[in-house]
Amino acid sequence: MQIIECLQLQVLAFKQYNSPSKHFQKKDLVIHKAQHLKEKPQKDFAYTFGGISTDYMLDIDYDADNGGWKNPVIKANEPFMLDPANATLQYSIECFEGMKAYITVDKKVALFRPDMNFKRMNTSHKQLGLPAFDGDQMTECLKELVKIEKDWIPDRPMHSLYIRPTSICMDNKLGLSSVKKCKTFVVLCPVGPYYPRGFQPVKLYCDTQIVRAWPQGFGDKKIGGNYAPALKTQRKGHELHGADQALWLLHDYVTEVGTMNFFVFWKNEQGEDELITPPLDGTILPGVTRDSILTICRNKNQFKVSEKPFKIQELMKACTEKRVYEAFGAGTAAIVSPVKQFVYDNVNYEIPIDAQSGAGKLTHEILQTITDIQYGRTKGHQWNIEVCNI
Structure with a gap:
């Protein structure tokens, strides 16, 4: 009976996602001016990740029973109320x-x-039964938000404005069923370099x-x-071995490192x-930085670039035989995060x-190439989407 109910819920979610x-x-974007603006940090302020939010947010509501998506709104970045029975709080529909x-x-x-x-x-919306949206229209709405908040972007080397789009279910019910209401919102925060004092290579812990x-x-x-269930393993690795992150395995196959x-x-x-990375087999997040690195390295055509499975034992053997040049994690926050060591079965490699x-040559080259594009030192690259002048 439980299996049948689960399948019925999946069908409802699929219909909801694909409903016209x-x-x-x-x-249709509406802008509501904030009554009070925050004082912006001094030019030499030491930013921490997510420590400060900007004045405005983008907010878009959806109601399946009342016309679907509502008009997007840019308004003051402020708390909103959630019922204790909210389905996101109860079931993590987020x-x-x-x-x-x-x-x-320039x-x-x-x-x-x-x-x-x-x-x-x-793709995440579809998995959760949240409604589809037009990605191009979302980008255009985001551009307007960034234009309004452009003075929050630190004009300093390796600084940027971090953007966090989020979608949550807004149904207030304890029963798990297809989504009727949701909210998509975007908040912004100025951030500094991930490694303010240069690369800090990390140690990884393999939990079998x-x-x-x-x-x-x-x-x-x-x-x-x-994400939340991974915190226990990360904490375990730190307490037992002084590790910074987990190197995730699946039947001895290497998958991801931490959240990268x-x-x-x-x-x-x-x-x-x-250069090898695990393939997109359904267990691996299709990272934007991942795709960028693969494209850049294939265009260089200086070495073989592979997306294929490999086991932790292969990596251990390569380390023992001194065949590993370097290893790194890849993601939006750090771009690349060099790895100095991993521990498997109480043995350090x-x-x-x-x-x-604090990093290998290729790691440095990748960081330089991507940041050259992001900060416009590489002119006219198709990956950089212009928003406005400062």
Whole structure:
């Protein structure tokens, strides 16, 4: 009976996602001026990740029984009320994205590949039974929000405006059923460099008992339920081995590191220099930075670039045989995060790190190439979407 009910809920969610309703449009955007604006930080302020929010937010409501998507609204960034029986609080019907806006060298504001973020967010919506939206229209609404808040973007090297789109169910009911109401909102916060004093390479912990994601599951969706349960393993690795993050495994196959995609640059057993990362098999988040790194390295055509499964034992063997050049995590916040060591079954395995720079040569090159695009040092790149002048 439970299986039948579960299948019925999945069908309802699919119908809800695909039901005909108008998408919200940028032309219908309404802007409500905030009555009070915050004092902006001094120029030399030391930003922490998510420590300060800007004055405004983008807010878009959906009601299946009353015309679908409502007009998008830019309004003061302020708390909103949730009923204790809210389905997001009860069942984690929530998804989110992470992206950034940058001030380029020619004093323009730009976004980096927002189309990929909103394509992925729509995929998360579909998984949760939330309504689809037009990614291009969402980007246009986001541009208007960023234009209003452009003075919040620190005009300093490696600083940016972090953008957090989020969608939550707004139904107030304890029963789990298809979504009728939801809210999509975007908040912004100025951030500094992820590594303010240069690269800080990390140590990883491999837990052979806990799996982050399972085939045919939801590991490739950016939904809240994939993140909170991982905190226990991260804490365990830190307490037992002084590790910074978890290196997630699935039947000995390497998947992700912490909340990032994982890359290894090594000499493979065929004697080829190879950059390898696990494939998008449903357990791996399709990262925007991941895709950017693969594209950049394939265009360089200097070594083999592979998306294929590999086991932790292969990585251990390569470390023992001194065939690993470097390894790193990849994601929006840090772009690349160098790995210096991992521990498996109480044994530490070392990964080469340049002592002075804290990272390998390829890690540095990737960071430089991507930030050159983001900050406009590489002119006219298709990944950079101009928003406005500062």
